[in-house]
Amino acid sequence: MAKKLQKILLLGLFFIIFSQNDALAVQVHGPPEGFLVHIMGHVFFTAALIFLIYILHKYPIDNFKAWKYFKISIFFWLIWNLDTFMVHILSVRLPQKAIVKGPHLVYLKLVGPFDFERLLYYFGKFDHFLCVPAMVCLAISLKHFCKKVEKDMDSIGSDVGSF
Amino acid sequence: MNYLPLFPVYVVDFIGALLMVIFSLIAFKYAKRLTELQPKSVLWTYMFWFCMALVALAVSRGVGHSVRFVLLYFGYPHIWKSIAPISGGLNTITFTSVAVLTFYYSNVRAVIERVRSDADALYHANIQLQKAQEALKKLNQNLEQMVEERTRELRESEKKFRGLFEGSKDLIFFCNGDHIIEDINPSGVELLGFEKKEDIIGRPFKDFFKDEEHWKDLNEEVNKKGHATDFETKLVRKDGSIIYVILTISVMRDEFGRVKGCEGIGKDITKMKQVTESLIQSEKMASVGQLAAGVAHEINTPLGIILGYAQLLEEDFEDNKDAYESLKIIEKQANICKRIVADLLKFSRSSSDDITTELDINECINDVLAVTEHSLNMDRIYVNKNLSRDIPHIKGSKEKLRQVIINILNNAHHAIGNEGIIGIWTEYDKEKDEIKVIIGDTGEGIPPEIQHKIFDPFFTTKSVGKGTGLGLSVSFGIIKDHGGYIEAQSPPKEKRFVDAGMETVMIIHLPVNRENDEKRNDS
Numbered sequence: 252m253a254k255k256l257q258k259i260l261l262l263g264l265f266f267i268i269f270s271q272n273d274a275l276a277v278q279v280h281g282p283p284e285g286f287l288v289h290i291m292g293h294v295f296f297t298a299a300l301i302f303l304i305y306i307l308h309k310y311p312i313d314n315f316k317a318w319k320y321f322k323i324s325i326f327f328w329l330i331w332n333l334d335t336f337m338v339h340i341l342s343v344r345l346p347q348k349a350i351v352k353g354p355h356l357v358y359l360k361l362v363g364p365f366d367f368e369r370l371l372y373y374f375g376k377f378d379h380f381l382c383v384p385a386m387v388c389l390a391i392s393l394k395h396f397c398k399k400v401e402k403d404m405d406s407i408g409s410d411v412g413s414f
Numbered sequence: 415m416n417y418l419p420l421f422p423v424y425v426v427d428f429i430g431a432l433l434m435v436i437f438s439l440i441a442f443k444y445a446k447r448l449t450e451l452q453p454k455s456v457l458w459t460y461m462f463w464f465c466m467a468l469v470a471l472a473v474s475r476g477v478g479h480s481v482r483f484v485l486l487y488f489g490y491p492h493i494w495k496s497i498a499p500i501s502g503g504l505n506t507i508t509f510t511s512v513a514v515l516t517f518y519y520s521n522v523r524a525v526i527e528r529v530r531s532d533a534d535a536l537y538h539a540n541i542q543l544q545k546a547q548e549a550l551k552k553l554n555q556n557l558e559q560m561v562e563e564r565t566r567e568l569r570e571s572e573k574k575f576r577g578l579f580e581g582s583k584d585l586i587f588f589c590n591g592d593h594i595i596e597d598i599n600p601s602g603v604e605l606l607g608f609e610k611k612e613d614i615i616g617r618p619f620k621d622f623f624k625d626e627e628h629w630k631d632l633n634e635e636v637n638k639k640g641h642a643t644d645f646e647t648k649l650v651r652k653d654g655s656i657i658y659v660i661l662t663i664s665v666m667r668d669e670f671g672r673v674k675g676c677e678g679i680g681k682d683i684t685k686m687k688q689v690t691e692s693l694i695q696s697e698k699m700a701s702v703g704q705l706a707a708g709v710a711h712e713i714n715t716p717l718g719i720i721l722g723y724a725q726l727l728e729e730d731f732e733d734n735k736d737a738y739e740s741l742k743i744i745e746k747q748a749n750i751c752k753r754i755v756a757d758l759l760k761f762s763r764s765s766s767d768d769i770t771t772e773l774d775i776n777e778c779i780n781d782v783l784a785v786t787e788h789s790l791n792m793d794r795i796y797v798n799k800n801l802s803r804d805i806p807h808i809k810g811s812k813e814k815l816r817q818v819i820i821n822i823l824n825n826a827h828h829a830i831g832n833e834g835i836i837g838i839w840t841e842y843d844k845e846k847d848e849i850k851v852i853i854g855d856t857g858e859g860i861p862p863e864i865q866h867k868i869f870d871p872f873f874t875t876k877s878v879g880k881g882t883g884l885g886l887s888v889s890f891g892i893i894k895d896h897g898g899y900i901e902a903q904s905p906p907k908e909k910r911f912v913d914a915g916m917e918t919v920m921i922i923h924l925p926v927n928r929e930n931d932e933k934r935n936d937s
Contacts, residue, residue, distance in 0.1 A: 285499055285502060285503065288503075288506055289502055289503075289505070289506045292505075292506035292507075292509055292510045292513075293509070295509075295510055295513045296509040296510065296512060296513045298513065299512065299513030299514075299516035299517055300513075300516070302516060302517065302520065303516050303520075306520055306523075332509070350420070351417065357419075357421050357487075359419070359420040359421065359424075359486075360417040360418060360419050360420055361417060361418045361419075361420055362416060362417040363416040363417060364416070365416075365418070373418050373423075376420075376423040376427075377423060377426050378430075379426050379427060379429070379430020379431070379433070379434070380426070380430070382430070382434060383430050383433045383434055383437065386433075386434055386437040386438055386441060386468065386472065387437050389437075389441045389465070389468070390437045390438075390440040390441035390444065393441050393444030393445055393448065393461060393465070394440075394444050396444065396448055396458075396461075397444050397447050397448055397451070400448060400451050400452060401451065404451060404452075
């Protein structure tokens, strides 16, 4: 299953790359390319995280605290990734007049009408509420791994387990 | 409210970016620590690079967002516009790296998992192999110990049975399927008159049988039952002499139940047989003696009357010559009858009243020879005397012993006929404390079929009228009264007598101290 998923993703990537009309061996890349690459990076990252979740689900590891935090972290990273992906898409769709610039950063505002998409865009911009907990959980997870490994090495020197 | 301020978004971005940098560095620190603790762990390597990429993402994003916040805050949006693609590009690279690492790790993990699985299998196989080796080693040691123990037991058993085989006084032998002797113990070799067993091994067992019928019967019984018990037969020794044996034979089989030979034990019963025959003879003598005594007693009275009246009538018919001659014949024959009756009574009456006189046996022999030698010489029979000077005196009846010697000399004379030698030996056996008088002759010898009858009363080989058949019977009785016995050997067993030309020897055994002998017999 994992291999099949990998193949589909690689095929998709291959399609995306080679379906560009102006794709030549050596060429000057236009402005949308950076955005597209960034979006593809998010897709790739999302796919990797889904794959990781799948692996963790397929090969369940003991209910050790470090692994729990690791799984939470992966989950937050996935949500964050989807959020940023969504915000990137919405920002493209957002009309220029929706953001009113002022003389100062303080005066920057998003103007209405506030339909669902615009509200989603606004709250989606607070992505640090997702990525910071993800990083915190990862740090906590690694801290527990460290403790466990040190403890085990003091006693029998065995492995923590693997996945 | 028809607008939402974006300032909170930027503030959260700014603070969040800083927190991201801080926590990513903390996470990186732990990941690094883990790789230091277990540098070979793929998981920690993955975590390390995962965190590394996230630190890069956090720093790139954090710095980017902070710079954007500052630049926008201080009114330099155009600068941010030129930096923004770099920040975005870095961000793309970082989370793409995380994605690549994740996919890569998964594959490496699968490979490692497979390798580990193989290694585990190999490890377990190795453990199993070690266990098997240990078990094999233990088994080997046990086997060696068992073999050693079994060998020791076998050696002891072999020693035990070898001792039994070598030390047994009975004949023990083993034959193969063709009845060829394969092994025989020293007693068996001695019993059959050989010097070493190699002379017997390889010979058919049948060759040692005196009677072929016995061999057939034995063979039939063994084939039928698988064994034969207490089979009495006669075996022929190397020198041709016969021995009586009781054989017990069992068939030996191999692991498939096929007959591979036989094993047997033989007991020499020759002496027992002789003793038994002697006992039978004694019993027979005793019975005949009683019968003879009864008959003699009954005949004695009418015979006395016949003799008395014959003598009275002789006086009356002195003038009648014919009648007188007839009465003289009656008197003569009646006297012969009286002598026979007297002999019978001598044979039957066991009396020791007059056998207490101390005498020299050589003197007795010389006395007899003084009377008989002349008549022997007439028939060119010469007496060869070998009388030992160192023989003790014995107690007995001189007259009766003279009679025994006369009887035996008469028989020798009869056996030789004309021209021959009579040998007389006397000797003292210190071990048995007895005197032996051996009288031999160069006559025809006694045929084996009558040897057991020679001491029977009225048994004679002489023609009618020449012998009564009581001589040896009476002699037997007299010697028995003296505590001894007479033995007849024809041919003689001892080489010296054979070398002297003797065909028959009569050996008289007389105990020197009869009281001791009697006590010994009683006990």
